Amino acid sequence: MVRKKQILIGGLYNFLILLLAVVAVNLFSEQFYDRIDLTKEGRFTLSNTSRELAKELDDAVYFHIFLEGDFPSEYRRLKKATKDMLNEFRRLSGNEVEYKFEDMLSGKDVQEKEDILRQLSSKGLLVTQPEMDVDEIAGEKYIIPGGLVFYKGKEYPINLLKQEYGKSPEEIINGSIELLEYEIANVLRKCISGKTAMIGFAEGHGELGVMAIADIVRSLEEYYTVHRVNLNLLDTATTRPFWDEIARDTANSGAVLFNGLLSGMLEYDAIVVAKPTIEFMEEELLLLDQYVMNGGKLVWLVDPMVAEMDSLDANSGTFVAFDRQINLDDMLFRYGVRLNPDLIEDLNCHGIPVINRRGGSRPGFQPWIFYPLAAMDSEHPIVRNLDNMWLRFASSIDTLGRGNKKTVLLHTGENSRTMPNPVRVSLNLLAERPAPELFRQKNIPMGVLLEGKFTSPFAKRRAVKRNAPVQLKDTINDNAMIVIADGDFVRNQVNPERGQIYPLGYDRYASQAFGQPIQFANKNFFINCIDYLCDKSGLIDVRTKKVELRLLDKVKVKKERLKWQLVNMVLPIVLILVFGIGNGVYRRRKYVR
Numbered sequence: 001m002v003r004k005k006q007i008l009i010g011g012l013y014n015f016l017i018l019l020l021a022v023v024a025v026n027l028f029s030e031q032f033y034d035r036i037d038l039t040k041e042g043r044f045t046l047s048n049t050s051r052e053l054a055k056e057l058d059d060a061v062y063f064h065i066f067l068e069g070d071f072p073s074e075y076r077r078l079k080k081a082t083k084d085m086l087n088e089f090r091r092l093s094g095n096e097v098e099y100k101f102e103d104m105l106s107g108k109d110v111q112e113k114e115d116i117l118r119q120l121s122s123k124g125l126l127v128t129q130p131e132m133d134v135d136e137i138a139g140e141k142y143i144i145p146g147g148l149v150f151y152k153g154k155e156y157p158i159n160l161l162k163q164e165y166g167k168s169p170e171e172i173i174n175g176s177i178e179l180l181e182y183e184i185a186n187v188l189r190k191c192i193s194g195k196t197a198m199i200g201f202a203e204g205h206g207e208l209g210v211m212a213i214a215d216i217v218r219s220l221e222e223y224y225t226v227h228r229v230n231l232n233l234l235d236t237a238t239t240r241p242f243w244d245e246i247a248r249d250t251a252n253s254g255a256v257l258f259n260g261l262l263s264g265m266l267e268y269d270a271i272v273v274a275k276p277t278i279e280f281m282e283e284e285l286l287l288l289d290q291y292v293m294n295g296g297k298l299v300w301l302v303d304p305m306v307a308e309m310d311s312l313d314a315n316s317g318t319f320v321a322f323d324r325q326i327n328l329d330d331m332l333f334r335y336g337v338r339l340n341p342d343l344i345e346d347l348n349c350h351g352i353p354v355i356n357r358r359g360g361s362r363p364g365f366q367p368w369i370f371y372p373l374a375a376m377d378s379e380h381p382i383v384r385n386l387d388n389m390w391l392r393f394a395s396s397i398d399t400l401g402r403g404n405k406k407t408v409l410l411h412t413g414e415n416s417r418t419m420p421n422p423v424r425v426s427l428n429l430l431a432e433r434p435a436p437e438l439f440r441q442k443n444i445p446m447g448v449l450l451e452g453k454f455t456s457p458f459a460k461r462r463a464v465k466r467n468a469p470v471q472l473k474d475t476i477n478d479n480a481m482i483v484i485a486d487g488d489f490v491r492n493q494v495n496p497e498r499g500q501i502y503p504l505g506y507d508r509y510a511s512q513a514f515g516q517p518i519q520f521a522n523k524n525f526f527i528n529c530i531d532y533l534c535d536k537s538g539l540i541d542v543r544t545k546k547v548e549l550r551l552l553d554k555v556k557v558k559k560e561r562l563k564w565q566l567v568n569m570v571l572p573i574v575l576i577l578v579f580g581i582g583n584g585v586y587r588r589r590k591y592v593r
Helices: 002-031 048-056 073-092 110-122 169-178 180-192 214-220 236-248 250-265 282-293 309-314 329-335 427-431 462-467 508-514 522-534 539-544 554-559 561-591
Strands: 061-065 097-101 146-151 154-159 198-203 225-230 270-274 297-301 318-323 337-339 342-346 349-354 364-374 397-399 404-411 416-420 423-426 445-455 475-484
Touching: 048 073, 048 180, 048 539, 073 097, 073 169, 073 180, 146 180, 154 180, 169 180, 180 539, 214 522, 236 250, 250 282, 270 282, 270 522, 282 297, 282 329, 282 475, 297 522, 309 318, 309 423, 329 337, 329 445, 342 423, 349 427, 349 508, 364 427, 364 445, 364 508, 397 445, 404 475, 423 427, 475 522, 522 539
Parallel strands: 061 097, 198 225, 198 270, 270 297, 297 475, 342 364
Antiparallel strands: 061 146, 146 154, 318 423, 337 397, 342 416, 349 364, 404 445, 445 475
16 A cells, blocks of 8 residues: 555656656747758748848837638648748847737628728738638638738738739649748848938930839839939930039040949949830940949830830821830840840730720720730749739840840740731721731740840940040949830829829729729839849848648549548547557556466
8 A cells, every 4th residue: 555655656746747847848948949940942941131131120020910810721821831930030030020910800891891901902912812612602701811010110011922823722822932931021121121222213215204103113112212313415404413523624524424424323223224215325325334334233124116005096096016216226236135126916915995885884805915914934033923914015035145144034925926017006906816826936035134244335346435535344244134125014004183103013994894903013023123133132032942832632632531531530549549458458467466
């Protein structure tokens, strides 16, 4: 009896020691959280850039995430991955990252839901509807896969879901999980951005006006300092700042003006030339060239053809597009690309509104083959996991062997063709059904990234070099530029009656016709372009992170469902019973005398 009591006390003592040890380990782990990433692709290992951003936080940043509620399992995967990623950022930031998940729509009536969704949409958040069961009413379920981030009194939206048309929900969720680190790190970059880099939008040659690029400028200003740069040497506003200095040194007036203009341009990390319509003079091209030769980055958005939708209205639905003479062909040719005087027609296209002759409150909307949608199948960080881009009257680009690397960022689909100058454009095409066999070209380049060595187009022009007011540079071994054969790529729509500026990539006519927001990825693509060229933190490289998609074989699961239910539910119980009976028999034989 005494021995049994001692055994009981000893067992209780051991249990208490074990319990205290477990509590101590948990308390210790709470204070010194860490984990080991054993995944093949390093899913939970943050890049050095993300680590540095987390460490730069000098105040609490609060993530209010609305991805909460009753939704499909795919979204639960995204929610769990988001929590894991936020926990990792919180650990690296010294607990400066805080978060809360909340279902904003639970318990709300229809009107309240509509008000909440409208308010969150106006803040830039994506609202989506999951696939519904047969017994569910269309439109009764919504998911808000994103949230709002608060830092030092400012508010920033964050979207966690990256929609890609034509892909399964599992693939979309997987692509979104791949970009979680980038999205969270990117919003942290917005929070702590010092705006040290400067971006200039060229003017003076008929480029897109202030209202036409208002949305992309507003978006870039979250990370960069953005100004307009006048490159027109015939405009006195361009040369006036140097008049006094020229008057003091008239013998070197040319050098004073050239060096002054070039120095001003070199204050900008990149200059965007968006849809020039007035011819460049040789002196202006020389300035742009020396900007490149001294390390400046250029983004060209050029229309090789004169083609505008306004011309259809002004000419009874028909016009002839012709080549635009702006004197850029030779310069771009020397850099490694040729913009062809043609128009691309693509069966993978957006549409235009047409008069609905059958009545009804909504206008008709029909495919317009001159509005190609750029297909995205590249792993390059600029375009990876982006949805389609919308181009208008785009032209084709040829890449040339000029010693630098060319990466096609935008190209057509599988059924496209080019129409050479001149091109007749008519609304009568809407009444015709295009024959697929006539669209035999595919993957026609419309946007190209050039990297590496650039040679000046003036390098072998002795007369220009001899008469130049300064010593010209002939080459640069490491630089980059982007060329897109669509001047309207960054043009946002504007409601002229109310002066309302719509987000870049959003088509208000299509949205009205289909009764839901229709938006393309032009803005994200262009911001990625600028980040790739100018962001020295290297955050854009995080977009290349891949998470392997390990999906169950749905056919096999359905076929072997009963088998695996028995394995998972019955087999563990059987094993426990066998172990218990075996252990009892063993102990009885060992201890019973």
